[in-house]
Amino acid sequence: MDLSSISPALVVASLMVASTPLLLAALGELVVEKAGVLNLGVEGMMITGAICGFAIAVETGSPPLGFLAAMAGGAALSMVFAVLTLVLLANQVATGLALTLFGLGLSSMLGQGYVGIKPPATARLDLGPLSDLPFLGRAVFSHDWMVYVSLGLTVAIWYVLTRTRAGLTLRAVGENHDAAHALGLKVVAIRFAAIGFGGAMAGLGGAYLSLVRVPQWTEGMTAGAGWIALAIVVFASWRADRVLLGAYLFGGVTVLQLNLQAAGSALPVEYLSMSPYVITILVLVIMSARRSRATAAPASLGKPFHATA
Amino acid sequence: MTTRRTLLGAAAALALAPGAWAQDDKTKVGFVYVGPVGDGGWTYEHDQARRAVEAEYGDQVETVFQENVPEGADAERVMTQMALSGADLIFTTSFGYMDPTMNVAQKFPDVKFEHATGYKTAENVSNYSARFYEGRAVQGFIAGSMTQTNKIGYIASFPIPEVVRGINASYLAAKAVNPEIEFSVVWAFTWFDPGKEADAAKALIEQGADVILQHTDSTAPQAAAAEAGNVITFGQASDMAEYAPKPRVSSIIDNWAPYYIDRVGAVMDGTWESQSVWQGIGDGMVEIGEISDAVPEDVKARALEIRDKIASGEMHPFTGPINRQDGTEWLADGETATDEVLLGMDFYVEGLTGDIPN
Numbered sequence: 023m024d025l026s027s028i029s030p031a032l033v034v035a036s037l038m039v040a041s042t043p044l045l046l047a048a049l050g051e052l053v054v055e056k057a058g059v060l061n062l063g064v065e066g067m068m069i070t071g072a073i074c075g076f077a078i079a080v081e082t083g084s085p086p087l088g089f090l091a092a093m094a095g096g097a098a099l100s101m102v103f104a105v106l107t108l109v110l111l112a113n114q115v116a117t118g119l120a121l122t123l124f125g126l127g128l129s130s131m132l133g134q135g136y137v138g139i140k141p142p143a144t145a146r147l148d149l150g151p152l153s154d155l156p157f158l159g160r161a162v163f164s165h166d167w168m169v170y171v172s173l174g175l176t177v178a179i180w181y182v183l184t185r186t187r188a189g190l191t192l193r194a195v196g197e198n199h200d201a202a203h204a205l206g207l208k209v210v211a212i213r214f215a216a217i218g219f220g221g222a223m224a225g226l227g228g229a230y231l232s233l234v235r236v237p238q239w240t241e242g243m244t245a246g247a248g249w250i251a252l253a254i255v256v257f258a259s260w261r262a263d264r265v266l267l268g269a270y271l272f273g274g275v276t277v278l279q280l281n282l283q284a285a286g287s288a289l290p291v292e293y294l295s296m297s298p299y300v301i302t303i304l305v306l307v308i309m310s311a312r313r314s315r316a317t318a319a320p321a322s323l324g325k326p327f328h329a330t331a
Numbered sequence: 332m333t334t335r336r337t338l339l340g341a342a343a344a345l346a347l348a349p350g351a352w353a354q355d356d357k358t359k360v361g362f363v364y365v366g367p368v369g370d371g372g373w374t375y376e377h378d379q380a381r382r383a384v385e386a387e388y389g390d391q392v393e394t395v396f397q398e399n400v401p402e403g404a405d406a407e408r409v410m411t412q413m414a415l416s417g418a419d420l421i422f423t424t425s426f427g428y429m430d431p432t433m434n435v436a437q438k439f440p441d442v443k444f445e446h447a448t449g450y451k452t453a454e455n456v457s458n459y460s461a462r463f464y465e466g467r468a469v470q471g472f473i474a475g476s477m478t479q480t481n482k483i484g485y486i487a488s489f490p491i492p493e494v495v496r497g498i499n500a501s502y503l504a505a506k507a508v509n510p511e512i513e514f515s516v517v518w519a520f521t522w523f524d525p526g527k528e529a530d531a532a533k534a535l536i537e538q539g540a541d542v543i544l545q546h547t548d549s550t551a552p553q554a555a556a557a558e559a560g561n562v563i564t565f566g567q568a569s570d571m572a573e574y575a576p577k578p579r580v581s582s583i584i585d586n587w588a589p590y591y592i593d594r595v596g597a598v599m600d601g602t603w604e605s606q607s608v609w610q611g612i613g614d615g616m617v618e619i620g621e622i623s624d625a626v627p628e629d630v631k632a633r634a635l636e637i638r639d640k641i642a643s644g645e646m647h648p649f650t651g652p653i654n655r656q657d658g659t660e661w662l663a664d665g666e667t668a669t670d671e672v673l674l675g676m677d678f679y680v681e682g683l684t685g686d687i688p689n
Contacts, residue, residue, distance in 0.1 A: 029537060284515045295518065
């Protein structure tokens with residue numbers, strides 16, 4: 023075993039890139055679920071975002087426009103879900119699953135002409151002297167700007183959900199939509215907004231995959247990342263800080279185990295390959311086990327709401 | 332009364348006849364794919380062959396396919412659905428479909444099945460595979476000749492004989508031309524996950540590999556290598572020419588079209604029989620994609636020579652003396668491997684490090 027061939031700085035750098043799509047998608051779903059809606063269509067919205075972002079970035083040569091288009095694409099698809107479940111009161115689980123299938127099909131149709139094309143590079147954020155720091159410079163301070171945006175969004179979402187009136191309103195809708203309605207809160211409008219936000223975030227995560235992490239367009243390229251993001255939200259017990267931890271653990275252990283394999287680690291490969299799942303679940307479950315009341319799902323999660331009911 | 336009933340019966344038979352005819356007339360062929368048809372690799376080539384079947388037989392055939400079918404219970408459901416909807420022949424195109432294929436074939440004795448890259452057959456199940464390892468030997472030669480760091484990265488999918496054979500064949504060929512080389516094998520445990528494949532390629536490149544061989548189906552490792560710069564790769568299952576001339580310097584192309592056309596034809600004229608075939612470069616099932624200009628002239632010439640010698644049978648990628656990883660003798664000097672051993676290959680040859688996962 024030659025572990026000296028692993029460069030810790032490069033591993034940290036890679037794990038941040040590998041975790042970012044998961045983090046973005048999971049944060050979006052966190053907000054959606056906090057509002058009491060279960061949208062299982064994350065995978066579909068991610069892949070739609072991946073192709074919308076890729077196509078626009080290639081056509082315009084501008085990654086920022088690509089990311090914006092990805093948000094628009096993901097949000098547009100989520101509106102289909104919102105209309106079906108909030109207006110027509112369709113079953114959320116079935117609609118979400120259908121949304122994933124629809125997104126996968128739609129994206130492969132949109133992506134016909136984009137196979138084998140190289141996207142424009144997403145610019146690295148110039149952090150001046152920080153990038154020259156010995157270890158941290160390479161590991162943490164030499165990424166593209168989307169990595170920092172995703173971390174900023176984590177803080178912003180944590181702050182809004184726990185420290186602001188808007189967050190309180192959103193959580194009230196998710197905990198008890200009848201009571202919230204009785205208080206005069208616009209349950210359906212708030213949920214529309216939350217679902218749209220979740221779609222935009224999933225789209226952003228998808229675009230990060232197609233524009234930075236891989237970078238290319240391939241049909242079905244999310245390969246289950248949306249489902250992992252969904253699982254992270256649950257295991258993170260609906261808290262933004264733990265979503266960040268979960269996404270980084272999963273992405274991090276994945277990258278680390280691949281590096282260990284490449285270095286010829288003596289650990290059996292079977293254990294290494296299952297480690298991202300096992301470690302992420304274990305850590306988050308143990309953390310949540312301490313205070314059971316604070317970790318419950320939003321009480322109205324997945325339940326249909328009708329104002330006259 | 333009798334006459335009238337007969338007449339009615341005849342009328343009914345006449346009315347039904349065209350419908351029944353239309354159904355029997357067309358040969359229905361189903362295809363089960365493990366990835367999306369746009370993966371640019373393995374599934375893409377199977378779908379190209381499906382199109383070739385349609386082009387060859389036109390109105391006489393009707394093809395259906397289902398993509399992204401997980402290996403396991405889902406595969407059985409998809410095959411059953413195809414058989415129930417009247418398929419005459421079903422191609423199941425991944426190793427992990429082997430047992431599902433056997434199970435479904437037992438329930439539908441009148442439907443013919445063709446399973447790719449496995450080893451089981453039945454009255455109505457054939458298996459077919461390509462000798463990809465012949466192509467791997469050519470890749471190994473180019474890899475060993477071109478590496479500067481003497482470190483070659485290999486992204487493997489699942490620990491099945493086909494993949495292990497590929498690792499061994501490329502290692503032996505690389506070692507023969509450059510005794511200094513080292514192989515790092517990373518098991519991705521997936522056939523298709525661009526994100527993970529890219530991460531695996533990056534991990535290998537960051538640890539000094541300047542050649543990446545892949546046995547996964549997407550072009551993601553190619554993109555990662557292009558990003559990294561001075562790294563070469565090979566197209567897997569498909570040409571992946573969009574990454575030529577560099578990083579992709581050559582490729583193994585699976586050409587299934589002649590086989591598929593042949594087998595569909597056999598079903599049409601009723602001559603289909605269960606068989607087990609394993610075809611290589613010589614039969615045209617394995618093709619070596621164009622070797623790009625990034626490869627020095629002399630290396631290219633010798634690679635082509637190896638290809639031609641393998642095709643003619645003059646050379647076998649597994650020719651002794653070869654020891655197993657634990658140092659025991661596998662092939663004596665001049666001895667070549669039997670198909671039986673190759674088909675069940677579950678050991679590394681001497682010089683490779685690490686263990687094959689179970």
